[in-house]
Amino acid sequence: MxxxxxxxxxxxxxxxxxxxxxxxxxxxxxxxxxxxxxxxxxxxxxxxxxxxxxxxxxxxxxxxxxxxxxxxxxxxxxxxxxxxxxxxxxxxxxxxxxxMTNPQLCFAGSGASTGTATITGDGYTINGTWKYASGAHHATHITANCIIKNGDETVLNNDGQPLILPFVFDKKDVRVFPAWKYVGMMATGSDAYEVKDLYVDKNRCFKIDPEYTVTDALLYRYPFLQLAEATLAANLSGLAVHFLDLCGPAFDERMRNPRLTDPQKEYIKQLLAEQTILLNEIRAEFYETVDNSWTRFESADDNGLDQVSVISRKLAKISRDSVDKLYTYCGLSAANPDTEINQVWRDMHTAGQHSLLTF
Known part of the structure; x- marks a missing residue:
């Protein structure tokens, strides 16, 4: 589809x-x-x-x-x-x-643990700076991971590692500042933010663990890792499909170049057809895998989560590779930052750097 x-x-x-x-x-x-x-x-x-x-x-x-x-x-x-x-x-x-009943609710934030939350009475005092908060400029609330401190001592979890917990802040208590200076995803507003000596009640802290789910639904028992992998891979897939859509008109323009031979024209057309088939095949496999993991998650020994991780990376890689294989033949307009096809190319090569799907 x-x-x-x-x-x-x-x-x-x-x-x-x-x-x-x-x-x-x-x-x-x-x-x-x-x-x-x-x-x-x-x-x-x-x-x-x-x-x-x-x-x-x-x-x-x-x-x-x-x-x-x-x-x-x-x-x-x-x-x-x-x-x-x-x-x-x-x-x-x-x-x-x-x-959360706000019709304009928007949570933004970062998964990096670059802040501290010092236990203070019945709450915490927060300090820290975080990068890459997509959507921060129109967020109503900001989330952040913090290392838990008790005075000057770092609190350890059951494994002996620093205890890290996420928090929710009101946007008014957070300073967002410019930090997104990359070639693509320019409209995400993925700037940095800072919190200084902010006291929050303990109800602003939560644990991402099925054991601590407040809403009893499969969605909140499904692991966050595979949910994140699948959603990010779907974004790269959408970008790749858009790029391939734009290759059609770009190639039609190239075909009018009298210096191209008939075999060269045929090669370009065939390459687009091949990459379209390949991308659609991996998209179909991706969705079948995600669907199976969802239906089998709580009813089968093999819940398919490992396969979701693998297919998400495979989809991300093929999406990036297909765009790169076709870009060479799109003409100089594809290198013009004012064109739609260049915007999609830049977005792909920026979003494709996300560490979750790099390898």
Whole structure:
């Protein structure tokens, strides 16, 4: 199935029409955000109890691939912010009910453990700086991992390692500052943020563990690792499909070049056909694997989680390789940063650097 089948054409028009301005501004634009709020896309994984969509994983990854196909930055921001809203299944129920019913709810944050949380009475005092918070500029809340401290001593977990726990902060208590200076994903606004001497109640802290799930649903028992791997791979797949779509017109333009021989023209056409087949085959395998892991997760000894990790990396690699094999034949316009095909190429080579799917 082509990713376009999951989106209304008018949605794609809104997303893509605002894309150039979003790139210049370094963040999503009001028309794009209005559509996201209207459709509840930031709440893909938020519990239904808090007005979230609480989508099953198979449905969610298909929608995220489609949004990445429509625009890489928007798809990435939705994926990461919706992924952070998944934490709602582990938050204190009273606290979650207070903040997550907001129709413009948006969680942003970082998985890096570059902050500290010092035990202070019934709460914690937070200090730290974190990078790469996609969607931070329109977030209502920011999440962060912190090393737990008791005075000057680091608290250890049962394995003797530093205890690291995630927290949720109000956006007003966080300073976001410019730090995203990369060639692609320019509209994600993935800037850095800082917290200084911020006291938070203990209900702002949570544990990502099925044992501590507050919302009783399969979505919050499914492991976060495979959920993250699948959603990021789907984004790279969506970008690759978009790039291959744009190769058609680019190749048609090249065909008018009188210096190209007939065998060269045939080679280019055949290469596009081959890469399209290859990408669609691995996409089909990816979705079959994700679907199986979801249905078998709690009912079979072999729950398919290892296969999700493998196929996510395989899809990411083939997506990157297909784009690179075709880029050479797209003409000089593909190197022009003002063109859509170049934007997709830059987004692929930026998103493709994510450490979770590099190897």
């Amino acid at each position: 082509h990713p376009s089948q999951n989106l209304k054409p008018e949605w794609v028009d809104i997303i893509r029409k605002a894309a150039p301005e979003a790139e210049q501004a370094g963040k999503l634009q009001p028309s794009q955000l209005e559509l996201i709020y209207e459709q509840g896309w930031f709440k893909f994984l938020a519990p239904k109890a808090y007005s979230g969509l609480q989508l099953d994983l198979p449905q969610m990854v298909r929608l995220e691939e489609s949004l990445a196909w429509a625009n890489g930055s928007l798809g990435w921001v939705v994926t990461l912010c919706a992924g952070a809203a998944w934490f709602g299944g582990f938050l204190d129920a009273g606290f979650a009910a207070d903040i």
